[in-house]
Amino acid sequence: MSETKIMLGNEAIARGAYEAGVKVSAAYPGTPSTEISESIVEYEEIYAEWSPNEKVAMEVAIGASISGVRAMASMKHVGVNVASDPLYTVSYIGVNGGLVLVAADDPGLYSSQNEQDTRCIARAALVPVLEPSDSQEAKDFMKYAFDISEKYDTPVILRTTTRLSHSQGPVILEERAEPFDLPYERNFAKNVMMPGNAKGRHVHVENRMNQMAEDGYSMPVNKVEYNDTSIGFITSGIPYQYVKEVFPTASVLKLGMVYPLPRKLIEEFASKVDTLYVVEELEPVFEEQIKSWGIKVIGKEIFTKQGEYSATLLKKAILKDTAETRKPAQVPPRPPILCPGCPHRSVFSVLNKMKIHAAGDIGCYTLGAVAPLNVIDTTVCMGASISTLHGMEKAKGKDFIKNWVAVIGDSTFMHTGINSLMNMVYNKSTGTVMILDNSITAMTGHQHNPSTGKTLMGETAPIIDIKKLCEALGIQNVFEVNAFDTVALEKIIREETAKDELSVIITKAPCILIKGIVFPDRCVTITDNCKKCGMCLKPGCPALTKNEDGTISIDATMCNGCGLCMQACKFGAIEKVNR
Amino acid sequence: MQTKNIMIVGVGGQGTLLTSRILGGITQDAGYDVKLSEVHGMAQRGGSVVTFVRYGDKVAEPIVEEGCADVLIAFERLEALRFAHFLKPDGVLIVNNQRIDPITVVTGAMEYPDNIIEDLSRDYTVFAVDAMAEAKKLGNAKTFNVVVLGVAAKHMDFSKEAWLSVIERTVPSKTVELNQKAFLMGYESK
Secondary structure, X not given: OOOEEEEEHHHHHHHHHHHOOOOEEEEOOOOOOHHHHHHHOOOOOOEEEEOOOHHHHHHHHHHHHHHXXXXXEEEEHHHHHHHHHHHHHHHHHOOOOOEEEEEEEOOOOOOOOOOOOHHHHHHHHOOOEEOOOOHHHHHHXXXXXXXXHHHHOOOEEEEEEHHHHOEEEEEEOOOOXXXXXXXXXXXXXXXXXXXXXXXXXXXXXXXXXXHHHHHHHHOOOOEEEOOEEEEEEEEXXXXXXXXXXXXXXXXEEEOOEEEOOOHHHHHHHHHHOOXXXXXXXXXXXXXXXXXXXXXXXXXXXXXXXXXXOOHHHHHHHHOOOOOOOOOOOOOOOOOOOOOOOOHHHHHHHHXXXXXXXXXXXXXXXXXXXXXXXXOEEEOOOOOHHHHHHHHHHHHHOOOHHHHEEEEEEHHHHHHHHHHHHHHHHHOOOOOEEEEEEOOOEOOOOOEOOOOOOEOOOOOEOOXXXXXXXXXHOOOOEEEEEEOOOHHHHHHHHHHXXXXXXXXXXXXXXXXXXXXXXXXXXXXXXXXXXXXXXXHHHOOOOOOEEEOOOOOEEEOOOOOOOOOHHHHHOOOOOEEEEEO | OOOEEEEEEEEOOOOHHHHHHHHHHHHXXXXXXXXXXXXXXXHHOOOEEEEEEEEEOOOXXXXXXXXXXXXXXXXXXXXXXXXXXXXXXXXXXXXXXXXXXXXXXXXXXXXXXXXXXXXXXXXXXXXXXXXXXXXXXXXXXXXXXXXXXXXXXOOOOOOHHHHHHHHHHHOOXXXXXHHHHHHHHHHOOO
16 A cells, blocks of 8 residues: 555644554644544544543553553643643653654644743653654654654654644555554553652663664664755754755755754764754754754854744845845734634623623633623633632632632633632632533534543543532532523622622533534514614624614624624614524 | 645635645645645634645745745635735735625724725736625535635646546535536636
């Protein structure tokens, strides 16, 4: 079989896992990593799951590896923070079956709360990192990652970036290897990380990293291309493609293993080129190590630590290219917005009307921070809404948070919000938590979670009842409200925020994009009744447009008939009709 | 062959994905190296979306840089205006003459610009098509993006037969005929 297929970087990573004979894959969705698991689940030979968070996913993969099969976890860069507790210690334990963590960085912040560089975490955790530069390499490096994981007794990180994960290119397909399945044997000294054993394993870890740095000289993933030696580049991943685009005749050392660095190979390359540049997005990870060896390189003094690179950026920085291109036109921005019929819009429009502040979280509902809703005051990380609200109360007193709520989605609540809510119970908070339950992990493209009743593999699963879960924590005030009943919502928010007790309000209505959910109605305007007051426009639904004469049109193809605009209209100028 | 640069721009939810899959398929059929690049995630929520397609003997970077696009396909006219400066001086702009208000216009904070097509035509080679109306004639407005692709295809290096064949392979089998008709509607328009 030598079929060539155009594949997304993430699809190629999944294909690599398949061909490597992986048996178990666990993940939590997060852009730009989500399609890895969504592609893996197409291969029925692999067990694949969405775990409630990245720490759990990492530990599932570790267990599978210890038991003797090839296993992987995948997540976005900030997910690695959540998984870093097991990661730092599995670095000591090593593997039985190969173990790979796919970490997806987001230079340019297309869909993230920070721009951290996974290579920095890998250095701290003493875990080797491979970094492919196109779809073909994504597949090939994934297979190689499992090989070196077993050879050096180490977990391996495969680092991708948004641009690689979401670019497509040709990939040559190969057969799946016979799945690796070693017998399990108890190994106390290797698998039980208590101080005495960990001391011994730390020696292994340091030796392993030194050995890998040395072996990096001849690893097939590290490639030297000698051409014109007046200019040389050390680079990796997607930035390699920008170097090739602008300097096709230059000499290039392309690092496939980006940690640990192959010092001898780098020293040799540096000695053969006149001017040496290091081209790496984000942090100067290569540059600082290479400079520490006394090698003269040009790096972040001319390149930025922020955002994605491009061929244009290299031309400007190295060639001092000042060629003028046409200026972009000044046009109204088109930021992402909540969909027509989104239940979050209803909740936020009520909070906005009541002038309530919200400690926010990570999901579609983060868009409640921007105009015209302007409700969310803080966004930190998954689960932080609940704990930051608690911190505010402890700092400023319970009256300070009488006009505050925490808002968190169902999936994010299951991810880490539950821990924060336990803390509120334990440490006697009086805050109000709103769980915006739309029955799906929406932002990343509709993945299931423990409260939705389906698994990644499409099987029916037990539904963890969020209301009962909150009640089981001992919270007295737990309420479920229809997210579109603005009258009931306003009443319950007013009552619960006034109480000197902890409350949870679960707003319920499904995400309109969930497959199979039918919306029977749509909203239409009765123009004769319209007083042109514009109240219906306040929640910012994109299906509504103001006509030249001040009346309103509702786009029939966009409207999902949620009725939020109808509730906002005091003059009966909007009604629901059957689609 | 020098690498060709195509861009597809539009509003999240307009179906740029199908268009880029068809483009990927046809360039591969012709034996070229190809890279396509787009960003998912937030873009699905009604924001601006951009897809880059590059093909040639050997393609390095996956993105199209400003001032480098041979063909810019815009599914909405404000998006055409937003990205027009990506075109080469001799590049062509194919624009679906549809208006979708961004939230900044819906809330009244900003105005949707007037006369976009006329203004663009002063600086660029523009082919505007009312693809929604054309697609409705076929009985399915959703195929408007294939009508637009048909117009754009006139400015690329592949035969009509090659396009029809890749459409047949790429779209769901029930909609092959409809999509081929939609394509020809654009391809054979004046």
